[in-house]
Amino acid sequence: MECKGYQFWTQADKQGYFYIKDVRPGNYSLYATVPGFIGDYKYEHDITIEPASEINLANITFEPPRSGPTLWEIGIPDRSAAEFNIPDPYPSLVNRLFTDNYANKFRQYGLWERYGDYYPDHDLIYTVGTDNYKDDWFYAHVTRSRNGTYEATTWQIVFQLEDVWTGDYTLQLALASATYAELQVRFNNQTDAPHFSTGLIGKDNAIARHGIHGLYWLFSVDVPSYRLQQGYNTIYLTQSRNWGPFAGVMYDYIRLEGPPPE
Known part of the structure; x- marks a missing residue:
């Protein structure tokens, strides 16, 4: 900075x-x-x-940074969203300079609007152990355009715990980019007040500029064990700012760690 x-x-x-x-x-x-x-x-x-x-x-x-053993992870910690699902551009907006190079697939105008095509009526739900982040994790967490307005969006991560151990878990949340965004985190109840919020962050405009990373952010979120349960759990990630099409974040890497070993 x-x-x-x-x-x-x-x-x-x-x-x-x-x-x-x-x-x-x-x-x-x-x-x-x-x-x-x-x-x-x-x-x-x-x-x-x-x-x-x-x-x-x-x-x-x-x-x-590490607090405990890895329970699951999404992505690669490389400060980039390049490993996630980057959609094909709209045919009318194709930049043919980059159509033959997957490494530069993100350099196409209007890719952020493809989120609404992929998820017109509901938001992304990612199931750990079943889904593949290369195919099932959209490269940018953006708003959805509907009837001339922009809606905040909430992504879900669904995962299972065989047991819930005593102590604090840690959610390592690394962002590759943020643009006038606020990321709120909830556990197992979408209507609760946020367990964690980044507050308003970012102005790197990587989404609008056809980039795959901007300014790096890392948040280590303490998760008391009482917020988790044996069996299925859901993490709700809400990008709550909806001022326009470019309000959003790109994830770099997400990891849930168990409590530190005694």
């Missing part, structure tokens, strides 16, 4: 070594991300760069 100062970037090699050269003198913070893991690394100290200096940081270790 910080863009007022200078930024210098590099990519570590397979052994984790990296080198950043030609950095202007000043005080800096060091951040890192690791593909396949949620969260951000931040070095615990500021780094002061002086002219003609060289700094060796020795070993630095990233410990990604």
Whole structure:
């Protein structure tokens, strides 16, 4: 979110070594991300760069957020929604520069409106263990257009628990993008007050700009065990802001973790 100062970037090699050269003198913070893991690394100290200096940081270790064992997961933690169901464009809006490259399939105008075609009367329901996120998880959680207005939408994740353990579960909710959205989370009762809400977040406009990711968001939601039950459970994800077609989020990765081992 910080863009007022200078930024210098590099990519570590397979052994984790990296080198950043030609950095202007000043005080800096060091951040890192690791593909396949949620969260951000931040070095615990500021780094002061002086002219003609060289700094060796020795070993630095990233410990990604985790509270307990994985019970289920949706998606790939890569800060992108590319692995989800990206629909075909409307025939009248096809950009033929990208029709032969699946990696750029999202670069088509009007894809967000295909949600209403896929789900004209009800919202997405995803059953863990049965559905496949590549086919059954729409790439963007957007509003639905109906009679000239836009409706907020609620997606459901249905899953089973053989037992409910004592302690707090954790819902790791990583977003690849958000645009003037508010994501509310409820458990097993859609009419309850939200157990968690992001509040109003995001203005990266990745949905409107035919992108597949924008600014990354990670929310670790504590879930007391009394909110869950043995057997079938449902998580309700409501994108409650309905000001227009581009209000929405793109999910990166969702994971439910059990309570920490004793």
